[in-house]
Each structure stands twice: as C-alpha cells, then as structure tokens.
Amino acid sequence: MFSWALFFLVVALIAAVLGFGGIAGTAVSIAKLIFVVALALFVISALVHLVRGRA
Incomplete structure (x- = not known):
C-alpha cells in the first residue's frame, strides 16, 4: 500500500513540473x-500481533 502512496506522490511531482496544478493537488491528496x-492498518496489525502473542 505504501507503493501506491509513493506512486501518487511521483505522479503529483510530475504533474506539478508540467504545470497541471489541479491534478498535482488531487494526486497529493490521494497519496x-x-x-x-496504510499507517493505520500497520499499527492495527502490530497491535493485534502483540495481543495474540501474549494469549
């Protein structure tokens, strides 16, 4: 999932360089x-792993 965020960030950078401000802003928001x-899912996964490890 982090690769998708990185992909949209690269799209935003390319769009910004080419002068497409609206597309760049949207791509940054999506990223x-x-x-x-992805960060929330990672934290939830880590917490579930911690709880299951103790039980």
Missing part, C-alpha cells in the same frame, strides 16, 4: 490518504 490508511 496522503493512502499513506494514512
């Missing part, structure tokens, strides 16, 4: 959203 979701 941020995917990054936050």
Whole structure:
C-alpha cells in the first residue's frame, strides 16, 4: 500500500513540473490518504500481533 502512496506522490511531482496544478493537488491528496490508511492498518496489525502473542 505504501507503493501506491509513493506512486501518487511521483505522479503529483510530475504533474506539478508540467504545470497541471489541479491534478498535482488531487494526486497529493490521494497519496496522503493512502499513506494514512496504510499507517493505520500497520499499527492495527502490530497491535493485534502483540495481543495474540501474549494469549
């Protein structure tokens, strides 16, 4: 999932360099959203692994 966030970040950078501000802004927003979701899923997964390891 982090690779998707990186992909959208690269798309945003390329769009910004080429002057497509709207597309760049949208791509950055999507990249941020995917990054936050991936980070949340990682934390949840780590917590579940910790709880299952103790039980």
